[in-house]
Amino acid sequence: SREQNREPPGPRAFPLLGNLLQLDLKRLDKVLFDLSKKYGPVFTVYLGPQKVVVLAGYRAVKQALVSHAVEFGNREITPVFHDFNQGHGILFSNGDSWREMRRFALTTLKDFGMGRRISEGRITEECQYLIEEFEQHKGKPFSNAQAIHYAASNIISTLMFGKRFDYDDPVLRAMVEADKETIHLTGSASIMIYNVFPWLGPFLKNWRILMKNVENNKSNIRRIIADLKGTLNPDMCRCFVDAFLIRQQHPENSHYHDDNMLYSVINLFAAGTDTTGHSLQWCLLFMAKYPHIQEQVQEELSRVVGSRQVRMEDRKKLPFTDAVIHESQRLANIVPMALPHTTSQDVTFQGYFIRKGTTVFPLLTSVLHDESEWESPHTFNPAHFLNEEGKFIRRDAFMPFSAGRRACLGEGLARMELFLFFTSLLQRFRFTAPPGVSEDELDLTPLVGFTLSPSPQELCAVSRQ
Numbered sequence: 041s042r043e044q045n046r047e048p049p050g051p052r053a054f055p056l057l058g059n060l061l062q063l064d065l066k067r068l069d070k071v072l073f074d075l076s077k078k079y080g081p082v083f084t085v086y087l088g089p090q091k092v093v094v095l096a097g098y099r100a101v102k103q104a105l106v107s108h109a110v111e112f113g114n115r116e117i118t119p120v121f122h123d124f125n126q127g128h129g130i131l132f133s134n135g136d137s138w139r140e141m142r143r144f145a146l147t148t149l150k151d152f153g154m155g156r157r158i159s160e161g162r163i164t165e166e167c168q169y170l171i172e173e174f175e176q177h178k179g180k181p182f183s184n185a186q187a188i189h190y191a192a193s194n195i196i197s198t199l200m201f202g203k204r205f206d207y208d209d210p211v212l213r214a215m216v217e218a219d220k221e222t223i224h225l226t227g228s229a230s231i232m233i234y235n236v237f238p239w240l241g242p243f244l245k246n247w248r249i250l251m252k253n254v255e256n257n258k259s260n261i262r263r264i265i266a267d268l269k270g271t272l273n274p275d276m277c278r279c280f281v282d283a284f285l286i287r288q289q290h291p292e293n294s295h296y297h298d299d300n301m302l303y304s305v306i307n308l309f310a311a312g313t314d315t316t317g318h319s320l321q322w323c324l325l326f327m328a329k330y331p332h333i334q335e336q337v338q339e340e341l342s343r344v345v346g347s348r349q350v351r352m353e354d355r356k357k358l359p360f361t362d363a364v365i366h367e368s369q370r371l372a373n374i375v376p377m378a379l380p381h382t383t384s385q386d387v388t389f390q391g392y393f394i395r396k397g398t399t400v401f402p403l404l405t406s407v408l409h410d411e412s413e414w415e416s417p418h419t420f421n422p423a424h425f426l427n428e429e430g431k432f433i434r435r436d437a438f439m440p441f442s443a444g445r446r447a448c449l450g451e452g453l454a455r456m457e458l459f460l461f462f463t464s465l466l467q468r469f470r471f472t473a474p475p476g477v478s479e480d481e482l483d484l485t486p487l488v489g490f491t492l493s494p495s496p497q498e499l500c501a502v503s504r505q
């Protein structure tokens with residue numbers, strides 16, 4: 041019937057170009073959030089000829105990703121995502137292969153301590169390296185902002201390869217910097233246009249840079265895998281790659297091939313570095329911007345922990361600090377549109393019919409800044425996560441890791457890293473605007489790519505001892 045076939049509303053689209061001329065591709069998440077105020081929580085836009093259903097606001101996103109997890113649980117593999125991984129690995133794959141790789145990654149990373157005590161030990165060790173790096177002022181080929189990314193990538197490297205890298209290791213630096221550039225350029229207007237008109241690829245500078253980065257990363261990771269293969273001892277499994285190599289010897293199914301190994305490792309390394317590194321940078325920027333909040337964090341840390349190393353079990357006694365980390369993640373909103381999904385079957389959702397294979401954007405910006413969920417959605421307000429007695433409270437609309445079947449696989453690890461890195465750095469340093477710059481002048485405008493990172497600017501780390 042007509043009623044059953046009602047499609048989500050949206051702005052009128054032109055042939056071929058769709059709504060491209062009406063949408064500011066430089067800040068697509070914001071434009072879509074604004075459109076949701078006119079068209080409601082489920083609406084349609086056309087990126088060129090491609091139809092996209094946008095889910096906006098906590099209720100719609102949660103209901104789709106969690107209550108209709110299967111229907112909304114496939115990944116949209118855009119042309120550029122296909123160029124990256126050829127449909128293998130975890131991030132940009134679907135079906136049985138994705139299911140098997142995701143399950144294997146989760147169980148193997150947990151076996152190696154993801155989210156457990158062993159990781160806590162590794163992260164606190166890495167905190168010391170990072171603090172040492174911050175204390176050295178001269179003669180370094182990289183900034184402390186980069187060191188934050190290297191520290192985050194060392195946590196995932198230890199799980200993947202059984203070892204950390206020195207921060208000046210050329211392979212580590214090449215891989216992290218290439219991933220950072222790749223994630224940034226993937227969100228650029230020209231790559232969005234490429235996804236609509238893929239034949240444009242070779243003419244686009246950004247696409248050529250991306251393809252070069254992909255090749256470089258593949259050869260670096262292949263070399264690391266080959267070294268591990270050369271020293272493999274099946275009785276002593278050292279890391280994720282070893283576990284995969286051992287599984288290849290007695291595969292339960294045909295998904296354990298070299299491409300799935302290569303791309304799963306590439307996915308976990310990239311997904312685990314950039315996001316965590318940028319989140320931590322945002323936390324520090326907010327502290328420099330709002331010194332009175334930083335003082336409250338430091339007061340709580342001194343009172344509850346003193347100068348010893350912070351442990352995960354301290355978190356429940358540090359409600360204000362915990363609230364500040366949550367609020368930083370909420371306001372920074374680093375993955376504004378999650379990764380695109382696609383419907384795995386026809387579905388009727390909130391009275392609208394959405395056909396199988398339709399691209400779906402779960403607009404996380406509209407969840408983390410939802411005006412009906414947050415008291416002051418656009419300001420930095422740790423009280424969002426505190427009750428009247430100052431105790432930490434969870435909020436349902438806190439969804440920076442998305443939700444449902446494709447939700448972030450590394451959430452537990454990322455939260456542990458953020459808590460331990462942030463508290464260790466704040467015990468040791470006070471973060472301020474540089475001399476001659478006022479707090480008001482610190483810039484919270486994000487640098488927009490596929491993720492939202494802080495704009496490049498200087499901060500001072502002043503020793504507190």
Ligand code: HEM
Nearest residue numbers: 131311312315316319375378379441442446448449450454
């Ligand atoms: C603060 C840090 C992080 C944030 C904010 C974050 C956020 C996200 C988001 C929003 C998604 C997309 C979910 C969707 O499509 O609905 C995602 C997917 C993913 N994340 Fe994270 N992430 C973080 C850290 C990590 C870490 C440390 C790892 C690795 C251990 C990781 C591994 C992954 C993987 C493999 C996926 C793809 C899951 C799939 O397609 O099945 N992430 N993450």
